[in-house]
C-alpha cells in the first residue's frame with residue numbers, strides 16, 4: 455500500500471513541485487558536501503565557523519580588524535573559508551619559508567573571479583605562471599630604471615609645488631589676506647595625498663595627468679582652476695574607477711561564481727564591477743593606441759621616460775634576446791597594476807606618517823633638525839643623493855609602516871607538500887600572511903606597539919628579523935615599486951615639513967582607517983600654516 459501511495463503522489467506532482475524538489479536536493483547535497491569537507495579537512499584549526507556558499511565572507515569586512523580579532527581569539531595560526539580554505543599565519547617564524555628569495559610562490563591560482571575579471575596571468579600581481587611573471591617583471595623593472603627615477607623626481611616635485619599653490623590659495627582666501635604668508639588652513643590630507651599620488655602615478659605610468667588634484671582643489675575653492683570640465687570629470691571618474699576596481703577584486707575573489715551569477719543582489723553588483731573594469735580597460739587601450747601612433751609619427755617621443763612608452767619601445771630593445779614584444783593586453787594590465795599597486799599605497803603610508811608625527815612632537819623635532827641640516831633653504835630641491843642622507847626620515851617611514859602597513863596581508867599558495875608552522879600541508883594549500891600581526895609580535899619586538907623610529911637607528915638596524923617586518927612583502931614577489939615609493943615619500947616629507955607646520959585638527963580623535971586589500975586612511979583633518 456505505501457508503494458501505491460508513493461506512485462499516486464508522484465503522479466499528482468506538478469513540474470513546479472519537481473523543480474523545488476530538485477533544487478532542494480541540490481542544495482542539501484551541496485551543504486552536506488561542504489560540511490563533510492570542512493569536518494574532514496587536514497590539520498583542522500580554530501577559526502570562525504563558515505557558512506555554505508559564502509564561507510566567512512560575512513566576517514571579512516575590515517581586513518586588518520578581522521585578522522587582529524582572529525589572532526586574539528584563535529592564536530597565531532588559524533583558518534578561514536572564502537573561495538577556498540586559507541590558513542592565517544601571524545607569527546614571523548612561521549612565514550619565513552614562504553618568503554625565500556629563491557622560490558616562486560603563487561598567490562591565488564586559478565581563482566575563477568580573477569580569471570573572469572581578465573586579470574589572470576597578464577602582468578605581475580595576479581600572474582601565477584612563473585615564466586610569464588618573469589617576462590613581465592623584466593619589462594616592469596626595466597621601465598623603473600635610473601633614468602625613470604631621475605625623471606620621476608622632477609614630476610613629483612612639480613605636482614607637489616602645484617599642490618602647495620592650491621593650499622596657499624585656499625589658506626590666503628580663508629584668512630582674507632593676499633600676498634601674505636600669515637595663513638592657516640584646515641584641510642583633509644587624505645583627500646590631498648590620494649589625489650596627489652594618483653596624479654603622480656598617472657604621469658609616471660602614462661606621461662599624462664589625471665588632474666585629480668585640480669579637481670579636488672575645485673571642490674574646495676570658490677576660485678576654480680580653468681580646465682575643461684570634461685578633463686576634470688574624466689580624471690575624477692578615473693580615480694573612482696580605480697578604487698572600485700580594487701573593491702571588485704575582493705568581491706570577485708571571495709564570492710563563488712554561483713553566487714555572483716545567480717543570486718540577484720550579488721549579480722547586479724558583479725555586473726557593475728565588470729562594467730567598471732570595461733571602462734578602465736577601454737581607457738588604457740585608448741592610451742596605448744594613441745601612444746603607439748605618436749611614437750610612429752614622431753620617433754623622437756621614444757625617449758619619454760613614462761612606463762607606457764618604455765613598455766612599447768622595449769619591444770625592440772629585447773627583441774634580439776628572443777623576447778617576444780609585449781602584447782597590448784599585457785601593457786594594459788601592467789599600467790593598471792602600477793596604479794593599483796602604487797597610488798593609494800603611497801598616499802596612505804604618507805597619511806600614517808603625518809599622523810604619527812603629529813602624535814609624537816619629539817620625533818618631529820628630531821626630524822626637522824635632520825631636514826634643516828640637509829635642506830638649507832625653503833625652496834631647495836633635493837637630489838637623489840641628498841635623499842639617501844635623510845636617515846631619520848627613513849627610520850620614520852620604516853616605523854610608521856611597521857605599525858600600520860599599507861598592505862597588511864599577502865597571499866601565498868604552495869605547489870608542493872610542505873611543513874609550515876609545525877604542520878604538514880598538502881600541495882595546493884593557500885595561506886594569508888598577516889603582516890600587521892607579525893609587525894607587532896612580542897617575540898620579535900620590544901615595546902611592539904610604541905612608535906619609536908630610533909629602534910631603526912640603534913642596533914636593531916640590520917639585525918631586524920626580515921620575517922617580522924614586511925611592508926613591501928618579501929621573497930621573489932617583493933614589491934618592485936619599493937624604491938620609487940620611498941623616493942616619493944622622502945621627497946614629499948622633506949618638502950612638506952621644511953615649509954609647513956602641520957598639526958591634527960582633532961588631536962585626540964582616532965585615526966580614520968578602513969582596510970580591504972589596502973589600509974585606506976579615509977580622513978586626516980590637519981591644520982597647516984607656512985613655517986616662517
Ligand code: HEM
Nearest residue numbers: 578579795796799800861864925926927928931933935939
Ligand atoms: C608605500 C607604497 C607601497 C607599498 C606599501 C607596497 C607594498 C607591496 C606589498 C606588500 C606587495 C606584496 C609583496 C608580496 O606578496 O610579497 C607589493 C607587490 C607589488 N607592488 Fe607594491 N607597494 C608600494 C608601492 C608600489 C609602487 C609605487 C608600485 C609600482 C610602481 C608597486 C607595484 C607592485 C607590484 C607590481 C607588485 C607585485 C609583485 C609581484 O607579484 O611579484 N608597488 N607591494
